Amino acid sequence: xxxxDRGRIGERSAPVINHVDNSEVRKFSETLGESADIYRDxxxxxxxxxxxxxxxxxxxxxxxxxxxxxxVMPKAGVIHGEQEFWYGAPICAGDRIAVTxxxxxxxxxxxxxxxxxxxxxxxxxxxxxxxxxxxxxxxxFVGEGVT
Amino acid sequence: MWKAGETLGPFAxxxxxxxxxxxxxxxxxxxxxxxxxxxxxxxGLPGVIAHGMLIMGLAVGAIRQTAPLGSRLEQYGVRFRAVxxxxxxxxxxxxxxxxxxxxxxxxxxxxxxxxxxxxxxxxTGRAVLAWTFGEGQNDRVVQ
Numbered sequence: 621x622x623x624x625d626r627g628r629i630g631e632r633s634a635p636v637i638n639h640v641d642n643s644e645v646r647k648f649s650e651t652l653g654e655s656a657d658i659y660r661d662x663x664x665x666x667x668x669x670x671x672x673x674x675x676x677x678x679x680x681x682x683x684x685x686x687x688x689x690x691x692v693m694p695k696a697g698v699i700h701g702e703q704e705f706w707y708g709a710p711i712c713a714g715d716r717i718a719v720t721x722x723x724x725x726x727x728x729x730x731x732x733x734x735x736x737x738x739x740x741x742x743x744x745x746x747x748x749x750x751x752x753x754x755x756x757x758x759x760x761f762v763g764e765g766v767t
Numbered sequence: 768m769w770k771a772g773e774t775l776g777p778f779a780x781x782x783x784x785x786x787x788x789x790x791x792x793x794x795x796x797x798x799x800x801x802x803x804x805x806x807x808x809x810x811g812l813p814g815v816i817a818h819g820m821l822i823m824g825l826a827v828g829a830i831r832q833t834a835p836l837g838s839r840l841e842q843y844g845v846r847f848r849a850v851x852x853x854x855x856x857x858x859x860x861x862x863x864x865x866x867x868x869x870x871x872x873x874x875x876x877x878x879x880x881x882x883x884x885x886x887x888x889x890x891t892g893r894a895v896l897a898w899t900f901g902e903g904q905n906d907r908v909v910q
Contacts, residue, residue, distance in 0.1 A: 644793075647793045648793045651790055652790075652821075654828055677827055677840050678820055678823055681820050682795055696800075696810065699847075700820075701846065702846050702847065703844065703845055705844070706841070706842050707839070707843075710839075757844075
């Protein structure tokens with residue numbers, strides 16, 4: 621049974637401070653086949669005015685975080701349905717990004733294939749100076765019988 | 768410069784098993800549905816499937832290749848509509864919904880579609896890019 625506490629919707633997790641590592645940023649860019657220099661070459665990124673190698677827009681999935689308060693995410697059987705990001709100041713290698721998460725919404729839908737729980741989870745990454753790095757919204761579908 | 772109504776692409780995205788394994792390593796997402804066929808089938812999937820976030824990242828990378836110089840991604844959201852199996856080449860299409868001046872910048876809204884082997888798109892979404900007025904001037908055309 622999926623465990624969640626509606627009373628804790630909106631409550632923020634304790635932040636996890638991520639030290640963004642140069643080789644992780646580069647490996648992510650190389651894996652996605654990115655060719656632009658600012659994502660692959662530190663000198664080019666600095667010449668373009670960035671503090672270090674620039675991370676790709678979906679790199680934030682690599683950042684560690686605590687689970688949203690009030691939710692125990694099942695280990696398997698979760699379907700990622702939607703993902704949305706709002707971007708602030710770019711994340712660069714060498715940055716310290718504090719990531720928090722929260723349970724944004726829980727809906728239960730009964731359909732022909734049983735009960736489906738729709739979880740919306742929010743996350744936010746903040747630079748050390750307080751500037752927003754990103755905010756995200758993720759929607760997950762959890763079927764009946766998923767534990 | 769981009770113009771409303773213009774089509775971007777198609778851009779080819781070859782999805783291989785090797786890419787799935789490499790993305791697992793690069794992203795830290797070691798969910799076995801992305802590398803273990805038996806495990807994936809035990810959950811009712813046809814076999815291993817691609818990480819949704821991999822497709823999301825590749826799609827915006829393709830669109831960005833055609834973006835005006837100095838543009839930055841402000842917002843990007845997608846819906847994962849169908850599972851994506853490896854050993855196929857996806858097609859990314861962009862459609863420029865609008866290009867408008869905004870607060871001294873230009874801002875463009877792009878509808879994104881990723882097509883696989885099925886009839887319906889595997890991923891659909893929307894990206895908002897902005898660039899500063901005056902940047903990317905060389906390729907700017909008066910509308």
